[in-house]
Amino acid sequence: MRMHGTAARLGLVLAAAALAVGTAACGSSTSTVNPDDPNTITVLAGSEVKDVQPILDDLQKATGVSLALTYTGSLDGAESIDGGAATDAAWFSLGNYLRLLPNSSKRIVASNKIMLSPVVIGVKKSVADRFGWTNNPNVTWADIEAKAADGSFHFAMTNPAASNSGFCALIGVATALSGSSDAIDTGKIDTAALTSFFKGQTLTAGSSGFLADDYVRQQDSLDGIINYESVLMSLNSGGTLHESLTLIYPKEGIVTADYPFILLNKAKLDAYNKAVAWLLDPAQQRRIMSDVSRRPAVPGIKLDSKFPSQTLVSLDFPSKLDTIQSLISTYLNVVRKPASAVFVLDTSGSMDGVRLDNLKHALTQLTGGDQTLTGQFSSFRSREEVTFITFSTQVNDVKTFTIDDTNSNGPDMSAIRDYINNLSADGNTAIYSALEQAYSTVGQEIATDPNRLYSIVLMTDGENNSGAAAGDFASNYQSLTADVRAVHVYPILFGDGAVSDMKAIASTTGGTVFDAQTTPLDSIFKQIRGYQ
């Protein structure tokens, strides 16, 4: 299906609304939305405001104004607004992309910060005690870097290209390690210091919420997690941690998310003003503090005692999109641990034709074909290992590529494109045999190179009808060593794929399902790259 102009833009928004599978994927909170209702504001929102929904339900009761939230990634959302997507408003934890992209910045009618949450680091209590970080106001990002570099500190952080908590953390760390606390500029990025810092990052994810869940799952092999203060507070009160997290606010400074609610459609100004006036009312601001652990955004409201009252030094955002771009690309291609991405691809008979064409297109986009920011950030990265495992009646092929040259026309990307273009479809569907192969491949790789971030993507359009059964795979998985079991499968729901099977695979392995039945495969692959 090809759409054009407004229809295509609307389609993008509606498609995002339909993405309601799994914890990490996106979703809409409303079923029937009439965008022409003057009291309905359609909002493209980040998953980081999901927990505010009960308060928005009361906003509707109190003022008659309803916010119809559709969740999407922050950069993704900004790009679609920049491209003209039909939405009345935007609500992400940060407004920087919307303000810096040329077209979206012109669409901004009004903006109000609704609440605040600094991005800080939660360190396991015993670890904080051992490092002398408990009740110590002088801990710096440089101290954390030193512990990460010598291998004694392992932490979780989201991918800064996909998630604002990771983005805030990257700005904070890069600024602090640049030698002064002034807003970072391209020339001041200290890649050596950042490389040692990110030696400690052993868990990544495409969203702050998924990262928190994954931290709970893998807490015994981690020492800490970078996330919003509010997320860390709710982890501490959630009853799922074996050990509480000590929140560290590094001395050089931190970056605070301010959740600007941004109006794009002038026609909804009245409803917008009502909603903002209600949300910024002291009573609601106090409720936001107590229910969702965000700090108030309006002056004169006393901070709840659960927040530390120390002066928080605030680090500034760069003023140029170029700087952000080069910082993220330095992170992805130079300083983070390299990824090892395994793509398990269904080449059974049912994939023949348009489905295989779509898959080829989506994968080709990752070889540098997409010049948008999200496209650049989701391309295969320098130092990455990309493995394709194709299967039909049985596992057909295991092929690994290593990326040294990220140039779209260079030999590495061309080799991947050639491989993808030569795929053909025939035969039955041996999903679980292919997954067993994937874990066997990953297991061998981990044994030789444990310093990578591993992930498995499963792309299938049908149900298992060949080879190992679901139960075989489950017991095979349980027999693996813990480090291999820690690798997640991210199944893509596509064609006639079975929701329950995909969900079971995700839940067994700690992954999450991505729904390509209602969203173009290209965007699904981009989203998944946030998790790799």
Added chain:
Amino acid sequence: MEMAPRRLAAIGLAVVLILGVGFGIITSIHAGGSSGSPAPQVVTLHGLIGSEKAPFFADQSVKDALLKGGFIVDVQTAGSRQIAQADLSQQDFAFPAGIPAGSKIKADHAGSTTYQPFYTPMAIATWKPIISLLEQAGVAQQRSGYVALDMDAFVKLAQKGTRWTDLAGNTAYPVSKSILITSTDPRTSNSAAMYLSLASYCANSDNIVQSDLDVANVMPIVSPLFLKQGFVDSSSEEPFDDYLVQGMGKSPMVMIYESQFVARAAANDGSITSDMALMYPEPTIYSKHTFVALNDNARRLGDFLTNDPGMRQLATEFGFRTIDAAGFNTFVKAHNLSVPATFVNVIDPPTYETLEKMITNLEQQYGTP
């Protein structure tokens, strides 16, 4: 809440940003309410105003007073720089924040008349520990009843890239950031343009920047004052709100309109705490809100805003100074605010054209698309 919610809301809320093209925020200011009986002949006037005055025109008692005077005022808001370049053919008046934009509009519209109903000096919202540090560094001095920031000394300090941690004996604010005053975006906002006017005067050996040579000489000195801040907000409410909400760690010094601080302090809503302090740049510069009447009805409104005692009183309550200096002094005394009654050292901004040259130069350095 000690204060009437109406006024508090007017001061605190309505952060309405206009960026990019097309001002177009329509703040419909039709007089509602029941108080007062309309004057016999009421005219509706349309105007394009600086966003910092939106709360004033949105206030119910202001609307009531205007209606009594025979006016319904319908305003759209925009940045002052944008107002100066806007098509005003559908407007009765323009009301930018500063003289440069006001005089540009007057020059472009034959037969227009300007009024300056109220003004406010530029001021710096800061903190008592910061003032002590700046005093020790010889950059700030106590004057009678207020603190002055020596702008020449400050610009020199900033030019050297001095950080807070470089100040001798600094234990109060051990932050490794360059000593900078937080401002708004000079590309869109008048308060940043006022700061640019002040800083360029100091960088030009205490002379108002006039020639292209002056511009070329001062830009390397003043540009870092803006560019080193990183991302800057577009409206004057935002950095002041950040100061009030996020504290000294976010905003050690913020360039604001004095009126913002005075209005907040007078509101007595708990947002101004005992460690906050107001400091005045020396020299300072006035933001003279310039009302440009494009027709006779608008001239009547300009006259009313300037000379009606009730309007002056309302402007005073919003923290503005008017020709009624005694009224302002009574108001600030009543709220226990220590602000200077008069200023000795006040400079004029450069001409609109010169200011534009400096802003355009900054725009290029920001790499504006």
